[in-house]
Amino acid sequence: xxxxxFARDTWQEVWDSLSKNKLRTMxxxxxxxxxxxxxxxxxGSARGLENSFNRxxxxxxxxxxFVWGQNTSKPFKGFQEGxxxxxxxxxxxxxxxxxxxxxxxxxxxxxxxxxxxxxLSGNFAINGDFPLLDKVQKKKLIHGRFLNQSDIDDNRKVAxxxxxxxxxxxxKDEEMIGQLIQINNMNFxxxxxxxxxxxxxxxxxxxxxxFTTFQQIFNQGDNIGFMMITGKPEYDITQxxxxxxxxxxxxxxxxxxxxxxxxxFNLGKEFKKITGFLVGMQFLTWFVGIATLIAGxxxxxxxxxxxxxxxxxxxxxxxxxxATPYEIKRQIVxxxxxxxxxxxxxxxxxxxxxxxxxxKAFGQGDEAVIVNASVSIGVVFISLIILVVLGTLIGLIxxxxxxxxxxxxxxxxx
Amino acid sequence: xxxxxKLHKSYPIGDSSLHVLKGIDLTVEDGEMVxxxxxxxxxxxTLLNIIxxxxxxxxxxxxxxxxxxxxxxEKKAAIYRNKFLGFIFQSFNLINYKNALDNVALPxxxxxxxxxxxxxxxxxxxxxxxxxxxxxHLPNELSGGQKQRVAIARALAANPKLLLADEPTGALDTKxxxxxxxxxxxxxxxxxxxxxxxxxxxxxxxxKRIVRLKDGLIMEDEKVEQVRASQYVx
Numbered sequence: 001x002x003x004x005x006f007a008r009d010t011w012q013e014v015w016d017s018l019s020k021n022k023l024r025t026m027x028x029x030x031x032x033x034x035x036x037x038x039x040x041x042x043x044g045s046a047r048g049l050e051n052s053f054n055r056x057x058x059x060x061x062x063x064x065x066f067v068w069g070q071n072t073s074k075p076f077k078g079f080q081e082g083x084x085x086x087x088x089x090x091x092x093x094x095x096x097x098x099x100x101x102x103x104x105x106x107x108x109x110x111x112x113x114x115x116x117x118x119x120l121s122g123n124f125a126i127n128g129d130f131p132l133l134d135k136v137q138k139k140k141l142i143h144g145r146f147l148n149q150s151d152i153d154d155n156r157k158v159a160x161x162x163x164x165x166x167x168x169x170x171x172k173d174e175e176m177i178g179q180l181i182q183i184n185n186m187n188f189x190x191x192x193x194x195x196x197x198x199x200x201x202x203x204x205x206x207x208x209x210x211f212t213t214f215q216q217i218f219n220q221g222d223n224i225g226f227m228m229i230t231g232k233p234e235y236d237i238t239q240x241x242x243x244x245x246x247x248x249x250x251x252x253x254x255x256x257x258x259x260x261x262x263x264x265f266n267l268g269k270e271f272k273k274i275t276g277f278l279v280g281m282q283f284l285t286w287f288v289g290i291a292t293l294i295a296g297x298x299x300x301x302x303x304x305x306x307x308x309x310x311x312x313x314x315x316x317x318x319x320x321x322x323a324t325p326y327e328i329k330r331q332i333v334x335x336x337x338x339x340x341x342x343x344x345x346x347x348x349x350x351x352x353x354x355x356x357x358x359x360k361a362f363g364q365g366d367e368a369v370i371v372n373a374s375v376s377i378g379v380v381f382i383s384l385i386i387l388v389v390l391g392t393l394i395g396l397i398x399x400x401x402x403x404x405x406x407x408x409x410x411x412x413x414x
Numbered sequence: 415x416x417x418x419x420k421l422h423k424s425y426p427i428g429d430s431s432l433h434v435l436k437g438i439d440l441t442v443e444d445g446e447m448v449x450x451x452x453x454x455x456x457x458x459x460t461l462l463n464i465i466x467x468x469x470x471x472x473x474x475x476x477x478x479x480x481x482x483x484x485x486x487x488e489k490k491a492a493i494y495r496n497k498f499l500g501f502i503f504q505s506f507n508l509i510n511y512k513n514a515l516d517n518v519a520l521p522x523x524x525x526x527x528x529x530x531x532x533x534x535x536x537x538x539x540x541x542x543x544x545x546x547x548x549x550x551h552l553p554n555e556l557s558g559g560q561k562q563r564v565a566i567a568r569a570l571a572a573n574p575k576l577l578l579a580d581e582p583t584g585a586l587d588t589k590x591x592x593x594x595x596x597x598x599x600x601x602x603x604x605x606x607x608x609x610x611x612x613x614x615x616x617x618x619x620x621x622k623r624i625v626r627l628k629d630g631l632i633m634e635d636e637k638v639e640q641v642r643a644s645q646y647v648x
Binding site: 008009012016017020021313314316317318319320321322323324325326327403406407408411 | 463466468469488489492493495496497501503507508509511512516520521523524525529568572
């Protein structure tokens with residue numbers, strides 16, 4: 001068999017029979033070609049979408065939850081229901097120290113304030129932040145720097161603004177670093193400007209000032225607006241959320257079963273929904289692609305079956321000349337596998353072109369919908385193996401059909 | 415060379431069956447040239463197919479060159495066909511996408527001969543039928559007579575002991591028929607044993623012996639004075 005596969009005669013026979021019946025060969029190949037093209041195209045696009053999602057969230061610690069205080073809904077330890085719970089820096093510290101699996105706890109403060117520069121003004125979200133924020137919610141700085149520890153220590157009046165704020169408060173192409181803006185009638189020096197994120201997860205991010213400065217100018221004391229809790233990748237964020245809330249209830253004299261005392265937004269959970277959707281899409285792509293591929297291989301089987309009928313006489317002649325049934329079957333199976341593989345290769349190549357075209361059309365720049373649309377070599381390899389196996393199996397049907405006809409009947413066929 | 419005793423064959427037709435051969439006894443010696451004649455339905459083609467191992471008898475004995483042909487597997491039949499028999503068909507049965515040379519070389523391919531050797535031998539046989547210049551033409555570029563000559567070359571390529579021809583001139587005009595018969599006679603002169611099925615009297619007269627079938631039985635078996643086809647050629 002091995003010798004047969006490497007014999008020039010074998011391929012001469014295959015080549016003769018395929019090349020002399022071009023239309024038939026072409027039609028046969030279209031099915032598989034289309035199947036593998038779809039598979040590659042779909043898988044590549046799905047990967048591209050996934051990549052673009054990953055890039056969007058890449059700057060964000062997705063295994064996070066935001067927690068803030070609300071009004072209690074149950075009386076507890078002498079406190080009446082409806083009490084406003086205020087989280088404090090101490091709470092944040094205790095949570096960080098006592099909940100298992102926590103990577104960071106970032107306390108934050110936020111309010112809306114009037115911001116003025118020269119004759120331009122607006123109402124923007126002011127965030128009091130620690131430099132740590134940059135770790136969990138990466139800011140893409142275009143100019144200058146983010147807040148640092150000295151800003152916190154010295155209660156500096158510095159601000160990092162978003163590109164949007166710059167557009168509203170500054171003239172086009174105006175230098176912003178070192179310029180002053182007025183927040184709550186106090187002058188702040190702009191030290192950095194960051195790009196607006198592609199997705200805004202959590203609270204709006206307009207202007208960041210040092211946490212301590214925020215405390216001071218808005219009289220916050222130890223209170224914080226909310227905390228952002230980030231879990232280590234291997235820990236379940238839902239569990240961390242539950243643990244953290246329980247500790248917070250304990251610290252703030254809230255009934256353990258009080259569901260309304262703390263509000264939260266579980267980014268990890270939301271993110272999982274999206275990744276779940278991506279996984280679903282991948283599965284669908286595989287399913288559709290492989291189903292199409294199988295349909296294509298069946299098309300090959302179908303056409304081979306017809307051609308066997310058409311070639312009954314030829315097969316009869318060959319058998320009269322001394323071809324054994326095995327030799328006939330072998331020939332048909334090799335033809336089937338060869339044609340499937342050839343069509344498969346063409347499909348992979350054209351599928352690749354489609355991915356290149358997709359990349360050219362949608363994959364350029366930062367706003368790209370599809371990023372690096374591609375399929376792995378492994379996938380290509382597996383689909384080729386599937387093709388060979390299916391090609392062999394599907395080739396066996398016409399092969400057996402061909403040799404089940406007696407040579408005499410085959411010859412009689414006019 | 416060939417020994418047949420009490421050969422029976424019937425074909426099922428619906429519920430009943432059609433008894434085509436009803437006990438054929440036939441012996442053919444080496445170097446004979448036998449015509450099998452009969453009207454259609456007389457069983458002549460069936461007999462040829464059984465001799466050619468394309469079909470199997472229901473009953474009776476068939477010995478070819480000392481080898482009993484019985485209960486053959488498809489594989490064995492294929493090997494015997496390749497080794498013992500050369501076929502010439504009425505409709506030539508060339509493979510239309512292979513050129514003359516490759517067609518002639520086909521039985522050699524199934525013998526497992528090497529490509530180079532095969533091509534040389536095929537070219538030699540093509541030369542014998544005078545078609546060397548046409549070696550690389552496809553069948554549809556050849557005339558009917560030329561196609562049949564290619565078929566003869568193919569039948570001869572494997573050097574068979576017995577040449578079986580089923581109405582070899584059936585699809586040819588008279589002049590070409592005579593040319594083909596002239597070829598076949600020459601092959602016989604060289605010692606090849608030949609069996610021809612025909613329903614044309616003048617073709618039968620060009621053989622050395624005529625076996626007449628009717629309704630599945632041999633009616634008449636006579637040696638005849640061979641009419642040479644060469645006198646009509648030229």
